[in-house]
Amino acid sequence: MPRREDAPVTTTTISRQQQPPLRAHNRSLVLEALYRDGSMSRADLARRSGLTRPTVSALVSDLIDDGIARELGVRDDARVGKPATLVGIESDAFHIVTVDLSSAERFVGAVVDLRGGVVERASVELDGAVGEAAVGLVERLVDDLGSLTTRPLLGIGVATPGIVDHEGVVRTAVHLGWYDLDLRSRLSDHVGLPVHVGNDSNAAAVGIRTFGETTGQAAAGQSLMVVTIDHGVGVGLVVAGALVEGDQFSAGEIGHVTVDENGDVCACGRRGCLEEVLAAPQLRSRLRQHDEGSRGAVLNDAGRALGLVLAPIISALNLNEVVLSGPADLVEGALLRAARETVRQRTLSAVSNGLIMRIAGSGTDLALLGAASFVLQAELGLT
Ligand SMILES: [Zn+2]
Numbered sequence: 001m002p003r004r005e006d007a008p009v010t011t012t013t014i015s016r017q018q019q020p021p022l023r024a025h026n027r028s029l030v031l032e033a034l035y036r037d038g039s040m041s042r043a044d045l046a047r048r049s050g051l052t053r054p055t056v057s058a059l060v061s062d063l064i065d066d067g068i069a070r071e072l073g074v075r076d077d078a079r080v081g082k083p084a085t086l087v088g089i090e091s092d093a094f095h096i097v098t099v100d101l102s103s104a105e106r107f108v109g110a111v112v113d114l115r116g117g118v119v120e121r122a123s124v125e126l127d128g129a130v131g132e133a134a135v136g137l138v139e140r141l142v143d144d145l146g147s148l149t150t151r152p153l154l155g156i157g158v159a160t161p162g163i164v165d166h167e168g169v170v171r172t173a174v175h176l177g178w179y180d181l182d183l184r185s186r187l188s189d190h191v192g193l194p195v196h197v198g199n200d201s202n203a204a205a206v207g208i209r210t211f212g213e214t215t216g217q218a219a220a221g222q223s224l225m226v227v228t229i230d231h232g233v234g235v236g237l238v239v240a241g242a243l244v245e246g247d248q249f250s251a252g253e254i255g256h257v258t259v260d261e262n263g264d265v266c267a268c269g270r271r272g273c274l275e276e277v278l279a280a281p282q283l284r285s286r287l288r289q290h291d292e293g294s295r296g297a298v299l300n301d302a303g304r305a306l307g308l309v310l311a312p313i314i315s316a317l318n319l320n321e322v323v324l325s326g327p328a329d330l331v332e333g334a335l336l337r338a339a340r341e342t343v344r345q346r347t348l349s350a351v352s353n354g355l356i357m358r359i360a361g362s363g364t365d366l367a368l369l370g371a372a373s374f375v376l377q378a379e380l381g382l383t
Contacts, residue, residue: 023059026051028381030059031068031089035115035210035382039072039088060087067093068114068380091115094154096375097145099138100367101160101176102200104231104281108368109141111149114376116211116369120148130177138183139190146191154379155194156187157371159203161232165249168197174267175231196374201228201252202243203370204325204360205236210373210382225319226366227254227306229326233278236370239317254313255279259305277305280327296334303335307342314355315347325360325367332359 029049033040037048046056063069064087072086091113099109104126111120122144124137142156160183162173168184170176188195198206205226226236235252237244244251255275256268263272264282276282286298310322324331324339340357347355360366376382 024381026055027059027062028383030056030063031380031382034069034087034089039086041075041084041086043084045087063087089114091117092151095119095149095151096154096157096372097142097149098157098368098371098375099141099145099159100200100203100371101134101138101158102228102230102232102367104175107137107141109145110365110368111145112369112372113151114154116372118365118368120145122148130175134176134178135181135183135186139187142187142191153193155196155375156191157203157373157375158183158187158195158197159200159367159371160197161200161230161234163248163250163253164197164199168195170197171249194375194379196371196378198371198374199234199236199249199252200230200367200370201226201234201236202245203236203368203374204228204323204366205238205370206243206373207366207368207370208323208360209238209241210376211369221320223317223319224321224323225310225313226323226325226360227310228367229278229283229324229331230280233275233306235313237317239319254309257309259308274305274309278302280330283330299330299334300338302330303338303340304342306335307339307346310339311343311346314343315351318351320354320356322355322357323360324358328359 029051030045033045033048042053042056042060045060046053049056060069064071068090069087070090072088074083075086093114095111095113097109098112099107101107106123106125108123110118112118122141124141126137129137146153160170160173161175162178163171165171168182170178170181170183172179184195184197205224208224208226222241224238228234228236233255235254237252256266256270256273258270258272259274259277260272264276265271266273266276283302287295290298314322324336336357336359343355343357344352
């Protein structure tokens with residue numbers, strides 16, 4: 001795997017920590033504008049970022065020197081005066097290895113460029129692996145992906161189910177049998193690169209915010225809830241542009257909210273948790289027990305249970321956008337319709353009138369791209 005110290009491009013100079021805070025902040029504003037709105041002139045960058053022209057010019061020079069931005073030629077629609085030179089992100093300056101551990105069947109990963117373009121993909125089958133065996137599979141996947149990249153790596157991003165703190169310690173990931181697992185240190189020792197670990201649902205929400213335009217999943221506003229339905233059920237919540245993680249990093253852990261007091265016993269020891277009705281393995285097993293004619297009713301029940309849990313959250317925060325991410329054969333159709341209808345019935349029209357509830361087009365890549373965003377945030381200062 002190409003380590004950063006062997007890389008042809010000097011990477012140590014891009015560390016935000018080495019810059020004065022104000023300059024690092026201003027640099028983030030410029031990068032942010034280039035990420036959100038695409039290539040533009042220095043004058044447009046000054047308008048978008050609220051910085052002065054000389055400040056923007058100096059910051060752009062730095063970004064070009066670091067290889068992160070480049071001049072893209074002259075815009076040909078200039079009205080009067082000298083035509084403006086466009087500046088854009090240099091997508092291939094670095095690559096990022098990103099992995100998503102949320103599926104019950106396999107760990108998936110990709111090599112992506114700085115604009116979230118997927119360069120290579122790889123995956124490893126889980127075959128029921130938990131604990132140390134599962135950590136070994138993550139290491140193997142990261143190694144496989146590292147060997148596929150041709151550019152210097154900016155870092156490794158990991159989206160994992162469970163509760164993850166700011167040090168990259170997975171405090172609890174029940175399905176993987178991980179408790180207080182220092183995944184960041186383990187991987188970083190293994191590959192010799194910066195590693196950034198976050199919750200998979202949070203990653204999906206961050207992925208839409210950072211790469212929404214690239215993936216056709218752009219968020220409608222500044223607040224957004226992503227519900228991921230896979231091995232478990234989780235929520236990633238962005239409110240007024242900021243990720244909500246909670247005091248114990250457990251915001252969005254809706255999987256063990258009780259929806260049926262007489263329901264099946266859950267892995268957490270209680271009965272009738274949302275996951276027992278809605279998580280992909282449980283839902284698939286329930287569908288197998290029913291004939292074709294009653295599949296719709298099973299999916300309807302699952303969607304209704306989700307709507308029951310989401311209605312008070314949507315009301316409390318007046319959210320306008322909810323994105324369901326999960327296997328298309330499960331979440332599309334009856335499940336989405338039932339969830340939408342249940343939320344509508346249980347909230348004031350002032351809340352539900354503006355609500356968009358939709359399916360994510362590419363469920364798997366949202367968490368992958370979000371994990372890449374964790375790396376961009378930490379290594380380049382993107383917010
Ligand atoms: Zn439970």
